[in-house]
Amino acid sequence: MDIIVCIKQVPDTNDVRIDEKKGTLIREGVPSIINPDDKHAIEEALRIREKEGGKITILTMGPPQADDALRESLAMGADEAILLSDRAFAGSDTWATAYSIARAVNAIGKFDLIICGRQAIDGDTAQVGPQLAESLELPQVTYARKVEISGDKAVIERALEDGHETLETSLPAVITVIGDLNEPRYPTIKGIVTAYRDKEVGKMTAADLNADEAKIGLKGSPTQVKKTFVMVPKREGELIEGTAKEAAGTLIERLQDKNVLR
Amino acid sequence: MDFQLTKEQRLVQQTVRDFAEKEVAPLAQEIDQEGRFPRETVPKLAKLGLLGMMTDPKYGGGGVDSVSYTIAVEEVSKACATTGVLMSVNNSLVCHPLEKFGTESQKEQYLGPVARGERLGAFGLTEPGAGTDAGSQRSVAVKEGDEYIINGSKVFISNAEAAETFVIFVLTDPTAGARGISAFIVEREFPGFSVGKVEDKMGIRGNGAAELFFEDMAVPADNLLGQEGKGFKIAMGTLDGGRIGIASQAVGIAQAAMEESVKYSQEREQFGKAISKFQAIQWMLADMATEIAASRHLVRKAAYIKDSGKPYSVAAAMAKLMASDVAVRVTRDAIQVHGGYGYIKDYTVERLYRDAKITELYEGTSEVQRMVIAGSLLR
Numbered sequence: 168m169d170i171i172v173c174i175k176q177v178p179d180t181n182d183v184r185i186d187e188k189k190g191t192l193i194r195e196g197v198p199s200i201i202n203p204d205d206k207h208a209i210e211e212a213l214r215i216r217e218k219e220g221g222k223i224t225i226l227t228m229g230p231p232q233a234d235d236a237l238r239e240s241l242a243m244g245a246d247e248a249i250l251l252s253d254r255a256f257a258g259s260d261t262w263a264t265a266y267s268i269a270r271a272v273n274a275i276g277k278f279d280l281i282i283c284g285r286q287a288i289d290g291d292t293a294q295v296g297p298q299l300a301e302s303l304e305l306p307q308v309t310y311a312r313k314v315e316i317s318g319d320k321a322v323i324e325r326a327l328e329d330g331h332e333t334l335e336t337s338l339p340a341v342i343t344v345i346g347d348l349n350e351p352r353y354p355t356i357k358g359i360v361t362a363y364r365d366k367e368v369g370k371m372t373a374a375d376l377n378a379d380e381a382k383i384g385l386k387g388s389p390t391q392v393k394k395t396f397v398m399v400p401k402r403e404g405e406l407i408e409g410t411a412k413e414a415a416g417t418l419i420e421r422l423q424d425k426n427v428l429r
Numbered sequence: 430m431d432f433q434l435t436k437e438q439r440l441v442q443q444t445v446r447d448f449a450e451k452e453v454a455p456l457a458q459e460i461d462q463e464g465r466f467p468r469e470t471v472p473k474l475a476k477l478g479l480l481g482m483m484t485d486p487k488y489g490g491g492g493v494d495s496v497s498y499t500i501a502v503e504e505v506s507k508a509c510a511t512t513g514v515l516m517s518v519n520n521s522l523v524c525h526p527l528e529k530f531g532t533e534s535q536k537e538q539y540l541g542p543v544a545r546g547e548r549l550g551a552f553g554l555t556e557p558g559a560g561t562d563a564g565s566q567r568s569v570a571v572k573e574g575d576e577y578i579i580n581g582s583k584v585f586i587s588n589a590e591a592a593e594t595f596v597i598f599v600l601t602d603p604t605a606g607a608r609g610i611s612a613f614i615v616e617r618e619f620p621g622f623s624v625g626k627v628e629d630k631m632g633i634r635g636n637g638a639a640e641l642f643f644e645d646m647a648v649p650a651d652n653l654l655g656q657e658g659k660g661f662k663i664a665m666g667t668l669d670g671g672r673i674g675i676a677s678q679a680v681g682i683a684q685a686a687m688e689e690s691v692k693y694s695q696e697r698e699q700f701g702k703a704i705s706k707f708q709a710i711q712w713m714l715a716d717m718a719t720e721i722a723a724s725r726h727l728v729r730k731a732a733y734i735k736d737s738g739k740p741y742s743v744a745a746a747m748a749k750l751m752a753s754d755v756a757v758r759v760t761r762d763a764i765q766v767h768g769g770y771g772y773i774k775d776y777t778v779e780r781l782y783r784d785a786k787i788t789e790l791y792e793g794t795s796e797v798q799r800m801v802i803a804g805s806l807l808r
Contacts, residue, residue, distance in 0.1 A: 198443075239440060354444050356478030356491030356501075363437040 168221035168316065170212045170280045172245070173268055173299065174205035176229050176236035177289045185395050192289060192395065201236045204284025207344050210351040211314055212282055213244050219316055222246045224275060228256060228267055234368055241362035242354030248368045249275070255373040258385030260392075261290075265298030267383050270376035272303060280321065281341045285310060293343070300341035307341040308334050312348050432726075434496070441497045442504065448477060449508035457509035460635035461780050464627070466590045467512055467635055474512075475546020479505070480519045484528055488536055489545035495670075495732035499677040503725075506681030510784035511635040513681055517674030518587045519543065522792075523550025526596055526612070526667045530655040539614050543594050551592035552671075553583040553641050554664050561797055564607035564661055568599040568643060575650045577601070577613065579621070583641040587791070590627050590637025593617045596667075597641070598660045610660035614652045621646030632783035669742045671792045673735065676728045676748040679756035679788040680721060686756075686763035686781045687717040694766055710766055717759045724752035743805045750798035753788035760785040 178197040186193050201209070212223045225240040227233050228251040237248035251271050259267065272281065281303075286293035293309075300307030312331065313324035319338050324331050326345055354362075373383060381387060407414045422428040434442065452473050460467050474480050482498045484490020498520060506513025527540040542548040559565040568581020579599055586595075595615045602609030615622060625640030655663050691714060694705035704710050731744035760782040764771035771778045789795045 235436065235440070238436070239443075242440060242444075353448050353477055354440065355476070356441065356482055356493055356497075357486060358478075359437060359440050359444065360486075360492050363435075363440070 168215060168219040168280065169278045170215060170221065170223050170282060171272060171275060171278045172205070172208050172212045172223060172225050172240070173281065173283045173295070174209065174225055174227050174236060174240060175202045175284075175287045175289075175295075176200070176227065176233040177202045177287050185397065187396075191392075199232065199235065201239055202284050202287045202289075204286060204288075204344065204346060206284070206351040207346055207348050208282040208284045209240050209243055209245060210349045211311075211344055212280075213352070214349065215280070215314070215316055221279070224249060224278075226251065226268065226271055226275070228252070228259075228264060228271070237368050238359075238362045238366075239354060241366050241368075242358035243352060244358060248366070249371055250368050251371045251376075253372040253374075255380075255384050258388060259383065260388035260390045261292050261294035261298055262389055263383050263385075263387035265295050265302050266387060267373075267376065267378065268295070268299055269302035270378045271371055272299075274371065274375060274377070279338050280316075281305070281339065283341065283343045285343045285345050296341060296343035303341070305339055305341050306336045307343070308336055309343045311342045311344045314342060314344070314348070434500070437493070438497050438500060441493060442500045444477070445479070445501045445504040448473075449504045453505055453512050454508035457511070458777075458780065460509065460511050461784075462634075462774070464629060464634040466627075466637040467509070467515065468591055470512055471515070471546060471549060471591070474505075474516060479516055480546035480549075481524045481540075481544025482520055484520075484524045484540065484544040488528070488540045490524065490528075494736045495673060496729055496736065499673060499680075499728050499732045502674050502677035503681040503684065503728075506678040507685040508681075510678060510682050510781075510787075511633045513678040514587055514633055514636050514675070514787075515549075517671065517678055518552060519546075519550045521671040521674040522552035522667055523594065523596055525670050526654065526663055527614070529666070530612070530663055531614075532651075534651070535614060535654065539594055548593040549588055549591050550594045550596070551586050551588040552667070553586050553589075553595050553597035554668075555583060555585050557582070557584050561794055563598075563664065564610070566598060566600050566610055568597075569603055570599045570601050570611065570613065570648070572601070572650070577648045577650060577653070579613070579615075579643045579646045579648055581643050582625075585628065585638050585791070586641050587636050587638050589624050589639035589641060592637075595641070596654060597643075598664050599643075601657050601660075605658065607661040608658050610664070611657045612654040612660040612663045613648050614654050615643075615646065615648055619646050619648065630787075632780070632785070632787050634783075668792050669745045670735065672745040672749040672798070673728065673731050673741075675788055675792045676724070676731070676745070676752040679749070679752035679785065680725050680728055682781055682785050682788070683717070683721045683724065683752070683756040683759040686760040686778055686785075687714070687721060689776075689778050689781070690714060690717065690763045690766040693770075697768075704766070713762045713766055717762060720755040720759065724748070724755045727751050743802055746793070746798040746801040749788075749793065750795055750802070753785075753795060756785040756788050757782075 176199050178194050179200040184193045223245040225245045225248040283296035308323045310326045311323045312326045315322045322335050407417050478491040481490035486492040524544050543550040570577040570579045600609045601611040621644045623642045627639045694710050697704045727748040731748040734741040734744050763778040
């Protein structure tokens with residue numbers, strides 16, 4: 168079972184500070200880490216490998232310093248790591264990112280499963296995993312909280328807001344995972360030494376992808392960030408009690424009172 | 430000259446910090462209050478490779494340099510000083526002499542299990558009458574055929590409560606003084622070996638420091654570590670490395686006290702504002718930060734010299750002298766920042782102050798460090 172895990176290096180902070188003028192995240196002085204959901208993706212791959220054997224390749228798209236995130240993944244026990252890095256990717260939105268990663272996956276070639284974290288703590292879009300699946304024309308299961316491999320199929324418990332559903336998918340497939348799935352292991356001292364002294368991080372640039380230039384970077388990004396800001400809740404929310412029918416009735420009344428509905 | 434940690438050292442720091450915060454810190458208060466050895470932490474330390482960090486990977490060690498080791502001991506000690514010394518003893522005082530002075534078969538049999546954390550190690554030098562004057566040993570080994578029969582006792586032996594492999598020092602020639610001391614590897618299971626009562630201490634209350642008793646304990650001659658009569662040299666050489674570990678522990682304790690003080694001073698209000706707004710507090714915090722930084726530099730410098738293969742006794746003595754002094758002063762001031770609350774056991778700084786004191790005593794008192802340093806000046 169060969170697994171590709173897609174990760175992202177993100178700034179380690181839960182209350183990200185924002186440069187109001189530029190509308191971008193302030194990264195200076197903030198240490199970089201592997202995105203937390205992605206660590207669960209790595210852990211799941213390691214657990215699957217322990218049972219099924221095979222090889223784990225970690226893939227990330229990012230600036231050269233994303234090498235640190237890949238080394239940490241290797242220290243946790245991954246077999247190989249690839250850094251997809253090129254100025255041509257600058258300004259990529261989730262669509263262009265997913266396209267670029269899909270091309271990189273094709274360049275890697277052989278795999279049975281792709282695991283991604285649900286979403287990154289810096290962007291919180293949860294889009295790249297699903298878009299990657301679409302780009303590769305593979306089945307996808309998102310919000311996985313339990314993964315069982317049986318032969319050429321995977322049985323996955325998928326978390327929903329009010330419960331879960333169990334899905335079976337053929338392989339290869341793309342899975343995005345949530346934190347409830349597992350407890351990521353710590354890298355070992357030996358693993359750290361091996362990751363820095365004995366292992367190589369593979370490099371890929373835009374030229375290696377055989378990609379359509381119009382589909383990568385800023386040019387390939389249909390969305391652009393206009394402004395980044397922290398949402399400040401101005402009013403308290405209210406939960407309307409009652410059965411669905413009663414609550415809907417109350418909601419319609421309220422909206423009518425405010426002239427939203429007539 | 431480069432003050433930057435390497436990427437490898439930074440990942441060690443990040444990993445051990447993360448581990449210490451999640452797995453070590455939550456137990457610290459309980460271990461202190463109950464004086465309980467943190468047995469459940471040993472397999473976790475072993476799994477990460479923190480019990481034989483510098484040991485050659487062919488014996489199951491991690492193979493990192495001493496600088497990474499100081500970083501790891503600092504991070505673990507910041508969370509729990511008891512766990513920090515557990516680790517320091519195993520790495521510096523047991524793995525190191527076994528690797529440096531052991532025969533190939535001794536390394537196979539003893540170093541591997543200790544470095545992998547399968548058997549915890551302890552170091553038995555101190556006796557009731559041989560503290561700073563470590564050469565005045567009373568315990569005696571008499572050779573009979575292919576065995577040594579050992580009689581005597583040790584005190585204050587860290588890890589003794591749970592350790593299974595011990596490096597001990599006894600006289601093989603009682604007429605030769607320090608030159609009559611030899612080192613042996615002994616196992617807890619050896620007939621005639623027993624561990625006495627665990628000491629009820631002021632600080633590092635969970636480190637299982639206890640007496641060791643040897644009553645007609647038969648030790649195979651193959652368990653002699655190094656040559657007969659070289660034990661004192663082995664002990665002193667081993668303690669040089671140990672001092673780097675204890676100095677790292679002291680830096681970790683001080684760092685924890687400073688962080689607690691910074692946090693508390695911003696939360697605590699008096700006279701209508703946070704006490705951090707008062708210069709009296711700011712000056713204490715500034716001194717803490719400065720002294721901790723200076724200590725950390727000395728510690729890493731000593732480790733760097735050790736890694737480069739040069740003599741490091743004096744550098745290690747300076748690091749330990751300064752870091753332990755700073756740990757005691759910073760933890761004392763941390764209580765001052767906390768006021769009356771700092772005197773109460775619910776607040777971490779109360780424990781840190783008690784834990785800090787030992788760093789001026791074990792593996793050579795501050796006076797011994799000064800003797801080493803002065804000795805190098807007055808040759």
